[in-house]
Amino acid sequence: MxxxxxxxxxxxxxxxxxxxxxxxxxxxxxxxxxxxxxxxxxxxxxxxxxxxxxxxxxxxxxxxxxxxxxxxxxGLQAEAEEFGTFLANEGAEQCGFCNPGFIMNVLAMTKELEDPTEEEIKEYLAGNLCRCSGFVGQTRSILKYLECKKNGNIQEKEVQA
Incomplete structure (x- = not known):
């Protein structure tokens, strides 16, 4: 077909x-x-x-x-790299296998929910599994990412050496 x-x-x-x-x-x-x-x-x-x-x-x-x-x-390389930097800065990338699906959902969430609470973030991302972590670093990275986007200073975040 x-x-x-x-x-x-x-x-x-x-x-x-x-x-x-x-x-x-x-x-x-x-x-x-x-x-x-x-x-x-x-x-x-x-x-x-x-x-x-x-x-x-x-x-x-x-x-x-x-x-x-x-x-x-x-198709979302720039956005994925932008958020991926926050994941890396929080030590939340671990093995990285789940990152593409996780990042896709985070980017979709940022377009769908305006200023989500931590509870709304967890609910939105409930279908993403990561065997390496307890999502503490991921949650921290999302909150910092959203805060930087809101304040318009997203480009200030860089991966720490």
Whole structure:
């Protein structure tokens, strides 16, 4: 079946098998930030944005993106790097395997929630699993990131050596 969609801002057309999952399809297009984790929609590693909303690509057929806008971390490099700096500064990157899905959800949250509380942040990110940490560093990094964005001094944050 033929689908038309936008991937990271570029219009695309593809011939796909009707049963291919979005995760597999995106990886076949070189979007390697989309990670395979649990394949049961429980860990958040495969998160992408579809029409600016987070979606677990391991549980969605690629056919569902026909006519839609899909964004992976490859399409959000500047924003991902910006927030990733805060993760690194708080020692929250650990092994880094969960970071792409986590970062995608954080970036989606910043567009969806205005000035979220710590409790709202935890609720929004509840579907992201990290086996390396207890999310203390991640939460700290999000709060600092949001504060810097609010104050307009995001560029002042740099990874500490």
């Amino acid at each position: 033929k689908i038309n969609f936008w991937l990271n801002g570029a219009k695309k057309e593809a011939e796909i098998s009707p049963d291919i999952m979005l995760l597999e399809f995106l990886r076949s297009l070189g979007c390697y930030s989309v990670k395979r984790g649990c394949e049961t929609a429980n860990c958040g590693l495969c998160t992408v944005l579809v029409n600016d909303k987070p979606m677990l690509s391991c549980s969605v057929l690629a056919a569902r993106i026909d006519g839609k806008k899909v964004t992976t971390m490859e």
